Amino acid sequence: MTESAVLTSLTDKLSASREAARVLATATTAQKNDALRAIAAAIGQNESRILPANELDLANGRENGLSSGLQDRLRLDPGRLAALSSAVLEIVALPDPIGDVVRGSRLENGLQLTQVRVPFGVVGAIYEARPNVTIDIAALALKSGNAVVLRGGSAAENTNRVLVEVIQSALVEVGLPLEAVQTIDEFGREGATQLMQARGYVDVLIPRGSAQLIDTVVRESKVPVIETGAGVVHVFLDDSADLTTAVEIVHNAKVQRPSVCNALETLLVSAGSAERLLPPVIERLRDAGVTIHGDARTAAIVGDVVPATDEDWSTEYMSLDLAVKVVDDLDDALAHINEYSTHHTESIITNDVARAERFLAEVDSAVVMVNASTRFTDGGEFGFGAEVGISTQKLHARGPMGLPELTSTKWIVRGSGQVRG
Amino acid sequence: MTESAVLTSLTDKLSASREAARVLATATTAQKNDALRAIAAAIGQNESRILPANELDLANGRENGLSSGLQDRLRLDPGRLAALSSAVLEIVALPDPIGDVVRGSRLENGLQLTQVRVPFGVVGAIYEARPNVTIDIAALALKSGNAVVLRGGSAAENTNRVLVEVIQSALVEVGLPLEAVQTIDEFGREGATQLMQARGYVDVLIPRGSAQLIDTVVRESKVPVIETGAGVVHVFLDDSADLTTAVEIVHNAKVQRPSVCNALETLLVSAGSAERLLPPVIERLRDAGVTIHGDARTAAIVGDVVPATDEDWSTEYMSLDLAVKVVDDLDDALAHINEYSTHHTESIITNDVARAERFLAEVDSAVVMVNASTRFTDGGEFGFGAEVGISTQKLHARGPMGLPELTSTKWIVRGSGQVRG
Incomplete structure (x- = not known):
């Protein structure tokens, strides 16, 4: 024609x-x-x-x-x-x-x-x-x-x-x-x-x-x-994070279904607790076959990682790969998320009320969570029955x-x- | 630069x-x-x-x-x-x-x-x-x-x-x-x-x-x-319209502030009542200095109009000009509105419940009215305090x-x- x-x-x-x-x-x-x-x-x-x-x-x-x-x-x-x-x-x-x-x-x-x-x-x-x-x-x-x-x-x-x-x-x-x-x-x-x-x-x-x-x-x-849109989804482990909660949520968010947009792609860990939290979190992930793309500080703690490049922070792997970065503190985590997030879903694992509220207020994403797996960003899980998709824009509809x-x-x-x- | x-x-x-x-x-x-x-x-x-x-x-x-x-x-x-x-x-x-x-x-x-x-x-x-x-x-x-x-x-x-x-x-x-x-x-x-x-x-x-x-x-x-967006705004006078209501609303919608987007631009009148309604409605408008751009049936009833062309039905005059058309019935009015409206505001003047409800259901505009002046489509009038504008799109916001x-x-x-x- x-x-x-x-x-x-x-x-x-x-x-x-x-x-x-x-x-x-x-x-x-x-x-x-x-x-x-x-x-x-x-x-x-x-x-x-x-x-x-x-x-x-x-x-x-x-x-x-x-x-x-x-x-x-x-x-x-x-x-x-x-x-x-x-x-x-x-x-x-x-x-x-x-x-x-x-x-x-x-x-x-x-x-x-x-x-x-x-x-x-x-x-x-x-x-x-x-x-x-x-x-x-x-x-x-x-x-x-x-x-x-x-x-x-x-x-x-x-x-x-x-x-x-x-x-x-x-x-x-x-x-x-x-x-x-x-x-x-x-x-x-x-x-x-x-x-x-x-x-x-x-x-x-x-x-x-x-x-x-x-x-x-x-x-x-x-x-x-x-x-x-795509989900470069972050979890931030705060200094006050409960260890078991951190291990279980990170594992669930990355491993339960890695090919979908609400799966975890970048893990940020506060420097003050990286030695306490990272080894068991990473061990559980490695047991599930996850490849770790880590920064230098992550490598220093858990060894044997693929060195993360700037590209890793922007990548939606949709596979059993995870970017991991040790950040100085919550401010550093917020700055990283602000720079690399696709504004889909981010979660903080913490027991500190003030830091939880700051994270919820300052992270500009469709869904922000405290102590929950990012995999819950889903129309079915939210009780909508059917899902048309997950909007990452701000006009008309945002989220599931x-x-x-x-x-x-x-x-x-x-x-x-x-x-x- | x-x-x-x-x-x-x-x-x-x-x-x-x-x-x-x-x-x-x-x-x-x-x-x-x-x-x-x-x-x-x-x-x-x-x-x-x-x-x-x-x-x-x-x-x-x-x-x-x-x-x-x-x-x-x-x-x-x-x-x-x-x-x-x-x-x-x-x-x-x-x-x-x-x-x-x-x-x-x-x-x-x-x-x-x-x-x-x-x-x-x-x-x-x-x-x-x-x-x-x-x-x-x-x-x-x-x-x-x-x-x-x-x-x-x-x-x-x-x-x-x-x-x-x-x-x-x-x-x-x-x-x-x-x-x-x-x-x-x-x-x-x-x-x-x-x-x-x-x-x-x-x-x-x-x-x-x-x-x-x-x-x-x-x-x-x-x-x-x-x-x-622009407002090619319609009022439809149904056969059951109260005469005084019709005269007052049409006058208010056209004359009170002709330069704004919620002002009336096209008047549609049901053929069955055009002889009853049109002469007093048009007389009141002419007294206010309104120029009538009418179709042949309108001219036959009220005389001395500027012959309306197809362009008039699409025109937002924003002035003391009004397009007037005698339509066969509600169906004909709905078809005209569907073809020419900019989906801003339309009003029906009627005392017939069934026709009022059909108009409200079938006219696809940001604001649809029964027995009210189109000039009420306004954030201030709606009680919003301030108005950012009147949206004529369907995504995110519609109307004031x-x-x-x-x-x-x-x-x-x-x-x-x-x-x-």
Whole structure:
């Protein structure tokens, strides 16, 4: 297709999304839940269409040298499809945020003000070759009354096309417009570029995937973006830290699931207690197979570390690697965090009230903790039920995002003829 | 200056803003109020420095052919300075949003979660030659714990430089860093361009001024923007509208202050009652000097109108002009609003409950009203005390913005050694 043909045809699709959004905005919770149940059922019923399409993408992936890690993320099987269905049904059980009254008041002149939650309208999603995101984002968007335009990775194009067809059939079955969920994968890279320019058609864009993908979307998009970012997550062991607490939390934060954004990446230890705390903390980590990238003072205490360079302090390893630095004191720790943190999650291990409060007040991150594992930064753990992602920006949403973070608000003003004097 | 020299020196300034923001984030309400009182006093004490600088800008403006309207916005005099001081003192009286608990809970594992309001950090403002915005934004930003970087119009450069110096002296007087309020006017257009690229230094950018300025910032900025937009505001007269209510609200919405964004721009009238409602509504408007731009059906009823073209339906006149259209019914009105509204404010005049509720539910605007003048869309009228602007975007803030809309949030997690299982 030529660029202008892409634009015309993409604009038609986005216009259809806008119209579908108008219908969804006033759909009842019952209708939206019916749609989600129909989608969950349809995923199971269409296994024989979905899996061959996925097989085709996998075959193309192998031919194009897709890494085995990416092949694994791309792969669907009956078990994974069943898990996707269950996840959709879990969203049925969550409260519908639309119509919730955020605040309200009656003015002196008798006007009644109510601020209520409304859908964004059209949510765009740009992500990489993970077909589960197709189902996941579509279900979250529908529950919150939004239409969604999906741009998945080209490596999952066949799988996503069939998944979207399956979702659309389920929507039609319950009387909702099929354009509520659309893919623009057929427009390739040019489609993604145009989606990022589509002000007036798309209300918010959510990138999901690698730091590079998110960075590209944040830099190029003219549509407002909710940034779900990387986590260079810190734990600081204060002089007053309890030893067992320090050992257990550092181990949990690094080892329990190293490949996720709330896993620990840099451990800071106060110099006054480094000799007391570091040896048992590091021993427990080494037993779990963690490679230590340490500064000179760390090496002097625990020996045999990979010498840490400046790059280590900025690295999100997402693996069994940990940067470790002995800092002078809390001030030094705060300065290090201020310089290197991605403002996701930081935790202090301490029994000193004043230092705990200073850490909570001065660390400028989405989530700040005292005596807890950073792994708790999670929508599920926070009790949100489903998680849209973890926002590391300050506008609109910060930290784990649930369904309410996929909504905007609207002011309702009820009068009886009031005019302004 | 060469481009790279601008960049180095601007980056230094923005780094200083970040450092100042760290101090402000933990400043007490008392400290911030002291600063505001010192600023209010300093404005009065420095009249003899401010007014000559303003006179210089005005002289340059006359030489460069600045319109008389813009010259008026640029002009300061003792009365206007006193009003600016009073406005700063009014902000002292407002509650400090920082530290407010938004929500919280205790998890099953004993973790205590609290979501609290925190400052954004560094707020950027890009605006045109209105020196009052310099004081206004600086005061609102300081009260909400933010540092602010100001880029005013070059036509007000001398006035703004002196105003910022006056503010900075007041900050130093109360022990706060002077870099909390900085101007980058000396870097000219290149400075504005760099400010829009300054991700990591500036947390949010607020454009204030013409639709063109706002549009440029929204399109070019890589920093998240809060868009304060134009208002193509509609009133719809339903068949069941009370005549007196219709006449009074339409008159108030159009005539009381036509130059602002919440003033009425397009009147829609249901065909079934156009003959009953339009003549008295239009007569009252014509008595007030309003020019009617009407469609053919309007002309047939009230005669002597400027024929409305498609452009009229998209125009924010900001003057004593009004576009008027007879629509078939509520559906037709909703379709027109959906096509032409800027999603600022719309009001229905009706006594029909079902149609009132449909209008409230289906019109996708920041503020939707029943039987009230659109002029009430205003932070002051809503009881917010001060107004940062009226957001027409859906992300973060929608409608009139008060101090809480200049904040972000942070999750505080207090534990006693919890790890994730």
